[in-house]
Amino acid sequence: MIRFEQVSVTYGDAAAPAVQGIDLTVPEGELCLLVGPSGVGKSTLLQAVSGLVPHFTGGTLRGRVTVDGRDTRTHPPRELADVVGTVGQDPLSHFVTDTVEDELAYGMESLGLAPDVMRRRVEETLDLLGLADLRERPLATLSGGQMQRVAIGSVLTTHPKVLVLDEPTSALDPAAAEEVLAVLQRLVHDLGTTVLLAEHRLERVVQYADQVILLPAPGAAPLMGDPAAIMAVSPVHPPVVALGRLAGWSPLPLSVRDARRKAGGLRERLTGATAQGHGGAGATAEAVAVSGSAPAVISGLGVRRGRVEALRRVDLTVAPGETLALMGRNGAGKSTLLTTLAGMHEPTSGTVRVGGRTPHRTKPRALLRHVGLVPQEPRDLLYADTVAAECTAADQDADAPAGTCRALVSRLLPDVADGMHPRDLSEGQRLALALAVVLTARPPLLLLDEPTRGLDYAAKARLVEVLRALAAEGHALVLATHDVELAAELADRVVILAEGEVVADGPTGEVVLSSPSFAPQVSKVLAPLPWLTVPQVARALEARP
Structure with a gap:
């Protein structure tokens, strides 16, 4: 179904190809998983299948990519739309309508399908992905995970022969990720759809793969084979x-x-052995009584966003040196809680204090000294033309010594050059750069929204090392995450939200071991x-x- 013949892709004046030596075939009706460290060219390979490379992204494509017999060099994306459905890392950038139901129908309208066919497929897709309750919701009001499901649904309604997905479960909670993967399995097994997907959270998807393609390093030739055999030699697993x-x-x-x-x-x-180290080594909430202050204190918090009551009756204290993981279903209120702590929402009830200040009444430059937020969309913090310029601006904004931000970038992303444009980085690399920008000011309270989205296991390990060091120095960390493995590795404490309310709050081991959804694989x-x-x-x- 998909054939790569000695494919290489080189962007602009890059010294080396983004990918090269790709010579393989993805059979019809199989789920093929593309794995490898961040920055090895997985997204480039996927975009070559849909025709985005080179017709949209530019660069030089050598060799040949054919999909269902169509050569992507001579068929631009619009001429492949009935064969290839693509879901990228950032669903928001792909939306063209305003509501969920309209977005699901848009692709079929473009293909000229009959109205009765469109109506039936929309209903099927709403049920498949659990979106029926959201059908009339404006896309701008959805959580990141809800957007991801809508993006996948908008592709499924056109019934393509090939689905290409880049990090399809990265923004989903564990239960929602299982639902999406079950849908993909059904498409492969029952309809013979060919699925090619790249994913860093291999614990969610590798057991479903028929084949695995490993890109071991930038520019290296790929390995393709049985999942167990590839995992035995893969640097990411x-x-x-x-x-x-x-x-x-x-x-x-x-x-x-x-x-x-x-x-x-x-x-x-x-x-008979004793389990040591359930998470970081930071302080617990009792430390507040000793120190007399806390980086964040929330009491009776309620927040409304439009007609939605996003948070209600939330009481939470974060101690110095504590690492707290916020978990829960998509739309439970995790991101709203973080952005409220960062001063972006005014509470409708209750109080929020960060470093002794009321966040939404504090000027941003003053608040920067007390709290830093790394959002789900790292591009919101990146505006310069190069990595070096971003680092220089971060040092100046934080009044930090020159080179502070660049040193953090080097720890998280050892191979990223100063001259690279942030838009040319992978999703995971952009997130790491945004994290370095925020960490430059070394705020006592650090908020991270899905900090491992797009990161491979090695990059995640480097992130954990940096965050542990910050906690050991007394920084309080609050992470909103669906990554149960990160919570198990790093968090002292887990708070689970549901429908805007706290439903569980306690030490990591106690909370995750009692929850089938949030328990890590080892447990x-x-x-x-x-x-x-x-x-x-x-x-x-x-x-x-």
């Missing part, structure tokens, strides 16, 4: 595979179910033992005689 490598299991398990079948001996070795494999992460298991095994 989910926790269940890391646990299998640690335990010496062969073949490596790809799902929790497969791992549990192999884990009897490992559970016996761990019985599911080793239950009822209390381990959450592979490093915890490794330390326990090293301590055993």
